[in-house]
Amino acid sequence: MTLVLSTVGPSVYWYLTRSTGVVALVLLTLTVVLGVVDVSRWSTPSWPRFVLDSLHRNVSMLVLVFLGLHIITAALDSFAPISLLDAVLPFIGSYRPFWLGLGAVAFDLLLAVAITSMLRERLGHRAWRITHWLAYACWPVALLHGLGTGSDVKSAWSLVLTALCVVAVAVAVCMRTLPGWPEHRRVRGGALALTAIGPIALILWLPGGPLGHGWARRSGTPVTLLASTAPSSSSPAAQTTSVKVRNPSSQSSTLSGPFEVSLSGSVKQVSGPGPGLVAVKIATSFNGPPSGQLHIEIDGQPLREGGVSLRSSRVTLGSVPPATPVLYRGRIVALNGSRLVASVRGSEGHDLSLQVALAVNSGAGTVSGTLAASPTATEGGE
Numbered sequence: 001m002t003l004v005l006s007t008v009g010p011s012v013y014w015y016l017t018r019s020t021g022v023v024a025l026v027l028l029t030l031t032v033v034l035g036v037v038d039v040s041r042w043s044t045p046s047w048p049r050f051v052l053d054s055l056h057r058n059v060s061m062l063v064l065v066f067l068g069l070h071i072i073t074a075a076l077d078s079f080a081p082i083s084l085l086d087a088v089l090p091f092i093g094s095y096r097p098f099w100l101g102l103g104a105v106a107f108d109l110l111l112a113v114a115i116t117s118m119l120r121e122r123l124g125h126r127a128w129r130i131t132h133w134l135a136y137a138c139w140p141v142a143l144l145h146g147l148g149t150g151s152d153v154k155s156a157w158s159l160v161l162t163a164l165c166v167v168a169v170a171v172a173v174c175m176r177t178l179p180g181w182p183e184h185r186r187v188r189g190g191a192l193a194l195t196a197i198g199p200i201a202l203i204l205w206l207p208g209g210p211l212g213h214g215w216a217r218r219s220g221t222p223v224t225l226l227a228s229t230a231p232s233s234s235s236p237a238a239q240t241t242s243v244k245v246r247n248p249s250s251q252s253s254t255l256s257g258p259f260e261v262s263l264s265g266s267v268k269q270v271s272g273p274g275p276g277l278v279a280v281k282i283a284t285s286f287n288g289p290p291s292g293q294l295h296i297e298i299d300g301q302p303l304r305e306g307g308v309s310l311r312s313s314r315v316t317l318g319s320v321p322p323a324t325p326v327l328y329r330g331r332i333v334a335l336n337g338s339r340l341v342a343s344v345r346g347s348e349g350h351d352l353s354l355q356v357a358l359a360v361n362s363g364a365g366t367v368s369g370t371l372a373a374s375p376t377a378t379e380g381g382e
Contacts, residue, residue, distance in 0.1 A: 013077035014337075018152060020070040022161065025146055027063045028110075029165040031056065032139045036172040057117075060135070064114055067107055081222065096220040099148025102141050109138035139169065140198065148219055151357075153210045154262075166202065170195045216260060216372055255317060255327055257352055257373040261286035263294060267360055267367040269308075272299050280308050282358070282367055285320065292319050294356070294371055296342070298332070310335055315342040317354065317373070328352055338369075343376070351376040 034056040071087040074080070082100065086093035088108065091101035116123055116131040123131075143165065152158040173195045177188040209215060265284030272278045282296040295316045300309040313332040318325045330344030330352075338358040345351050353376050358369035 013073045016073040017070060017077055018150070020066045020073065021146060021150065022152075022158075024063055024066040024070055025142060025165060026161070027059055027066060028139055028142055029168055031060045031063055032136055033168050033172040034059065035135065036169070036176050060110075060114070064110060067110065071107070094222055096149050099145055099219055102148065103145035106138040106142035106145060109134040109141070113138075147206070147210050150210075166199050170199065214258060214260065217258070217374075255290055255292055255319065255352075255373070256346075256350055257375050259288060259290060260370065260372045261288045261290070261292075263356070263358070263367070263369045263371050265367050266365055267362065268365055269362075276301060277311070278302050278308055282360075284367060284369075284371075286371060292317065293325065294354070296332070296340075296356070313342075315344055315354070317344055317352065 034052070071084065074082045075084050075087070080095045082093060082095050086095075086100055087104050090104040090108070091097050093100050113132055113135045116128050120128045143162070147153055147162070150158065173191055177191045181188060210219075263284040263286050265282065267280065267282045270279050270281065277299055278301070280296075280298045283293070284295070285291075285293045295314075297314045298308055298310055299313070300311040302308055310332065315330045315332060316326045317328040319327060328344035328346045328350075330342055332340050333343045334341040338360055340356050340358075342354040342356065343351065344354060352373050355372040355374075356369060358367055360367045
């Protein structure tokens with residue numbers, strides 16, 4: 001089987017999974033806001049109630065459409081082991097089972113709302129209304145699913161969008177509960193309390209959760225994707241040692257893993273070592289902690305659809321100059337689009353496995369992405 005490095009970034013399915021998930025969350029937030037506020041309050045001759053009700057219903061249908069696309073593209077993207085069954089049966093998958101399971105719970109709840117809405121006349125208004133409340137319950141579940149499994153959770157735009165969704169729902173709840181106070185004071189007070197507690201709990205959880213160090217491992221990502229089979233043997237003190245010191249032993253200890261960092265750098269394609277061959281050279285740096293640089297070179301034949309077939313590769317991991325620049329050397333052992341796993345070895349015999357996800361802009365010659373490094377189970381032998 002030919003291994004391919006795409007020079008246009010990760011697979012189309014990966015982009016579609018991310019984008020449809022974001023759109024589904026935004027639409028679900030809009031659906032919840034419309035339902036909570038009670039659209040009849042804004043009925044006017046220009047916007048009669050049935051128009052606003054229709055908007056609420058159509059947005060709800062759009063949520064299901066984008067959720068369907070989100071699920072299908074996630075299953076088609078071969079990088080993570082996610083099946084269509086994982087989207088329906090919660091907590092059975094091998095990829096971040098709890099957080100992926102929350103997505104399945106949210107989808108099942110929305111599906112129940114959609115089916116009972118179509119059978120509303122047979123079920124009766126009371127049974128339908130009770131089931132319809134599930135739509136409100138699925139919103140926080142879907143939000144946690146996105147935070148727990150999303151690859152963009154640390155991005156500024158993703159955090160801003162999440163905050164806007166939370167604020168929108170909080171404002172809607174306040175607009176619905178405050179007018180008419182103190183009627184049904186217990187119900188209104190409970191709704192306001194949850195509205196206040198929810199965002200506070202989210203703010204307290206995020207730094208130690210999805211925004212914290214090692215979340216990919218702690219959230220249940222399979223070890224084959226983390227490219228690690230053993231815990232780090234380095235001490236906490238070694239992990240926090242500055243890589244700018246000139247002692248090679250200290251530098252090696254700093255980069256001994258495990259760590260997760262964001263990458264940025266350049267990419268260029270030049271003539272390869274033989275006739276008809278090309279070389280893709282990727283030079284990136286990262287500011288963690290730890291700080292360092294990762295260089296990847298892939299030799300192979302150019303492909304008609306873009307990219308290069310892998311024939312040979314070289315991978316180096318090191319500290320930031322003027323310290324010793326190269327501490328580990330190795331090669332790529334698995335390649336899927338612009339996501340790869342490399343095995344490297346240090347001068348002291350320590351082995352690291354590197355999981356790299358890249359987004360390449362071939363036109364601008366730039367590259368960005370993430371690096372997760374972990375020590376392997378055996379060190380010192382091939």
